[in-house]
Amino acid sequence: MSGFQNARSIVEAVSTGATSAVDVLSEHLARIDEREAEVHAFNLVLREEALQAAQQIDDRIAAGEVVGPLAGVPIALKDNLCTRGIPTTCSSKILDGWRPPYDATVVSRLANSGAVFVGKTNLDEFAMGSSTENSAFGPTRNPLDTSRVPGGSSGGSAAAVAAGFAAMSLGSDTGGSIRQPAALCGLVGVKPTYGAVSRLGLIAFASSLDQIGPFTHDVADAALLLESIAGHDPGDSTSIPQPFPSLSESLTRGVDGMRIGRIVDLPAGADAEVVASVDRAFDVLASAGAEIVDVSIPAFTYGLTAYYLIAPAEASSNLARYDGVRFGSRVEAPDTNSMYMATRGEGFGPEVKRRIMLGTYALSAGYYDAYYGKALKVRRLMAEDFAKVYQSVDALITPASPSVAFPFGSKTSDPLAMYLCDTYTIPSNLIGHPAMSVPFGSGEQDLPIGVQVLAPEMGEPTMFAVAAELERAAGGSHV
Ligand code: GLN
Numbered sequence: 001m002s003g004f005q006n007a008r009s010i011v012e013a014v015s016t017g018a019t020s021a022v023d024v025l026s027e028h029l030a031r032i033d034e035r036e037a038e039v040h041a042f043n044l045v046l047r048e049e050a051l052q053a054a055q056q057i058d059d060r061i062a063a064g065e066v067v068g069p070l071a072g073v074p075i076a077l078k079d080n081l082c083t084r085g086i087p088t089t090c091s092s093k094i095l096d097g098w099r100p101p102y103d104a105t106v107v108s109r110l111a112n113s114g115a116v117f118v119g120k121t122n123l124d125e126f127a128m129g130s131s132t133e134n135s136a137f138g139p140t141r142n143p144l145d146t147s148r149v150p151g152g153s154s155g156g157s158a159a160a161v162a163a164g165f166a167a168m169s170l171g172s173d174t175g176g177s178i179r180q181p182a183a184l185c186g187l188v189g190v191k192p193t194y195g196a197v198s199r200l201g202l203i204a205f206a207s208s209l210d211q212i213g214p215f216t217h218d219v220a221d222a223a224l225l226l227e228s229i230a231g232h233d234p235g236d237s238t239s240i241p242q243p244f245p246s247l248s249e250s251l252t253r254g255v256d257g258m259r260i261g262r263i264v265d266l267p268a269g270a271d272a273e274v275v276a277s278v279d280r281a282f283d284v285l286a287s288a289g290a291e292i293v294d295v296s297i298p299a300f301t302y303g304l305t306a307y308y309l310i311a312p313a314e315a316s317s318n319l320a321r322y323d324g325v326r327f328g329s330r331v332e333a334p335d336t337n338s339m340y341m342a343t344r345g346e347g348f349g350p351e352v353k354r355r356i357m358l359g360t361y362a363l364s365a366g367y368y369d370a371y372y373g374k375a376l377k378v379r380r381l382m383a384e385d386f387a388k389v390y391q392s393v394d395a396l397i398t399p400a401s402p403s404v405a406f407p408f409g410s411k412t413s414d415p416l417a418m419y420l421c422d423t424y425t426i427p428s429n430l431i432g433h434p435a436m437s438v439p440f441g442s443g444e445q446d447l448p449i450g451v452q453v454l455a456p457e458m459g460e461p462t463m464f465a466v467a468a469e470l471e472r473a474a475g476g477s478h479v
Contacts, residue, residue: 004164007073007221011114014072017061021054021072025116028074031164032118040140041159042119043079043089050074053116068114070228075110076166078157079120080127081212082201083107090203091135092125094347095328104201105236106170106212106229113228118166121156125349126319127177127205129153130421133412134351141408142185144447148405151181151421154215158185161215168216168225172202174209175307176400176425179437183400183450186439187215188222188467191425193458194432195240197226198233206314207238209307209429218476219438219468223247226460240458250464256289260466261393264294267301267423270402273443278399281440281451284473285397285466295389295396299382303426306382308419309362309375310430315352316359322347354415383431390456395466398424400437400450424452434460438467440474 013019032045057072077083080090082100089095103111111117124134132140132155142150143163150159154171158181161169171178173191182189190213197212204210214225230244262282270278286292324330324343331342348356362371389396402423411417428435434457437450451470455463 004217005167006217007070007167007224010073010167011069011071014057015061015067021057021116022051024072025050025054025074025118028118028165028167035143035163036165038141038146039143039159039163040138041076041121041156041163041165043091043122043137043156044087045119046086046117050116050118057114057116068112069224070110071114073115073168074118074166075115076118076121076157076160076169077107078123078154078169078171080123080172080203081107081170082203083117083120086120088120088203090126091123091137092347092349092352093136093329094322094343098328100201102201105198105233107201109229119160121154121160121169123156124153125352126203126315127153127172127174128315128351128355130176130180130418131411132156133408134349136349139408142405144186145405145445148407148447149184151184151401151405153177155181157215158182158187158189161185161187161217168214168221170212170229171215172205172210172212173429174205175311175429176422178213178215179425179435179450179452180401180421182215182437183448184405186448187217188219188436188438189213189215190222190226190436191428191434192226192230192460193240193434195238196230196244196434196458196460198236198239200233200235204318206311207318208314209311219464219471220251222436223251223464245458245461247461247464250461251468253465254288255285255466255469258290258395258462258466259293259393260285260290261293261295261389261396263297263300263396263398265296265298265300266398269420269423270399271404271443273404274399274402274449277441277443277449278397278451281397281470285469288469288473293393295393297385297389299378299385300427302378303382303430304419304423306375306378307422307426307430308358309371310379312355312359313362313372314359316356316363319352319356351415379430382427386427386431386433386456394455394462395459396454397466398452398454400424400452404443404445404447404449428454433457434463436463436467438470439476440470
């Protein structure tokens with residue numbers, strides 16, 4: 001545990017007047033002043049705006065108002081979430097100067113719950129990466145060891161919480177971008193069920209995979225934050241038109257009587273120390289009363305390949321809108337076509353260009369069936385394999401990341417090595433199921449390891465119950 005205050009105790013202290021939202025914020029800003037130059041978690045710190053918001057919360061509490069379930073909690077937002085009038089960059093030069101005309105639904109929901117936004121966090125450009133080294137504004141460092149990456153693409157959101165710059169944060173997860181950085185920074189990170197959280201105002205990477213979710217110090221905070229952002233939004237056509245289930249009972253339910261699956265044909269590649277932590281997680285769950293069941297998911301192995309066709313294909317389409325006309329920067333040229341080319345050539349970094357080219361190729365006539373079409377078939381097989389397994393188990397456990405946080409530059413020259421970070425996280429995105437990483441054990445240099453809990457669609461209550469049990473066993477916070 002980091003030793004930083006969890007969000008629940010902040011809410012309690014602010015709501016009862018034991019402390020003020022301004023004081024809570026000031027503590028976080030002081031830590032930013034102390035370490036942000038070294039960590040670079042933020043693209044933008046919203047100092048003045050946050051102080052105003054905190055003051056307003058204190059005034060409302062003084063006036064006897066009930067402010068909301070996140071009263072006074074400093075929260076950081078990944079910089080691919082739209083904030084009205086506030087630069088939103090996706091860590092790309094191409095959005096330079098663009099200010100969204102509206103707030104993402106998650107942003108307005110959090111503001112209505114009393115949250116205080118401390119800043120916009122760094123990411124791999126357009127959320128493409130696993131280390132935050134692909135940001136146009138320079139990398140973010142892991143606060144636990146600044147010679148190592150925080151993971152990605154939501155590395156800034158993870159680092160902001162791990163460094164105590166914010167009590168919680170939001171990231172987005174298309175193939176693992178919340179769970180992997182959470183694992184590498186010793187945090188809880190959740191990718192909710194596809195459609196559980198509105199994406200209105202999330203800048204699209206791969207629309208059939210993207211979800212917004214929380215980074216927190218513990219499982220109960222993750223439940224609090226997820227409950228605050230989840231639920232139907234008519235502004236997002238993929239939003240599930242049902243109330244989101246309550247997670248409060250999950251925190252104390254335990255796993256007695258649950259059946260938890262061990263995937264016998266899980267792809268290899270995780271370091272021995274990670275495998276050992278996952279094995280210990282199974283032992284802990286078994287001693288808490290769960291039955292461990294061996295299951296087979298043959299399609300799991302093909303997830304990575306399918307993802308690296310589907311995600312770039314969707315990205316190539318989503319990113320077509322950055323043409324120098326509608327958003328951000330433009331490089332002037334004598335005619336329209338050369339203006340497009342110059343703007344996109346200048347504005348996008350190498351990884352984004354690689355994805356656009358891969359995606360365009362996979363979708364092009366003559367290759368569509370062999371690449372994109374085949375990837376969609378793998379996706380269907382994956383859904384079938386998981387559906388079958390969930391007839392006999394309630395949840396599954398795997399590694400979140402194959403390794404602990406790795407040193408800067410160790411994977412940048414080999415895109416495939418970087419893509420392999422996503423081996424265990426991708427299947428849940430392909431099939432829209434929820435998944436979360438919870439700190440469990442440590443490896444090399446005492447760096448944290450994350451264990452991933454998987455559950456079926458809208459199975460968050462079960463998933464949180466398993467995660468809470470692991471957290472108790474790991475000596476994390478108690479509810
Ligand atoms: N690392 C994966 C990628 O580079 C996942 C990114 C994400 O989840 N946004 O595409």
